[in-house]
Amino acid sequence: MARLRPVLLDAGLTEQIKWRKPCYSHEGANILILQEMKDFLAVMFFKGALLADPVGVLEDQGPISRSARRIRLTSVEDVDRLAATVAAYVAEAIDVEEAGLEIGPTPELVLV
DSSP states (O other): OTTTHHHHHHTTOEEEEETTEEEEEETTEEEEEEEEOSSOEEEEETTGGGSOOTTOOEEESSTTOSSOEEEEEOSHHHHHHHHHHHHHHHHHHHHHHHTTOOOOOOOOOOOO
C-alpha cells in the first residue's frame, strides 16, 4: 500500500480514511478506495464501469456490483508494473467525475 500511495497523491487525489480504509477523492468526490484482502490489495474505483480499461485489468467485485471495478495487486512487483496504469486510470476517473457521468439506476425486477 505504501508504494502505491505516492502514485495516487501525485495524481492530485486527496487522501482520507473512510470506512476504515484509505479513500482517495477529487474535489470531494470519491474516486477510489484501497482494500486490503487476505491475498491481494484491491484498488477499487467507485465508477470503474465507466473506465475504458485498455489494459484489461479491471474486474467486477461480484455479481451485483454495477459500478465499482477493481485492480487486483498480489505483489510489490504488480504495484511497480501497474503504477503507470493506475495513474492513467485515476486521470480517467477524474475526467469521468468532472464530466458528471453516472451509472444508471438498477433496472427494476419484473415479478412474474
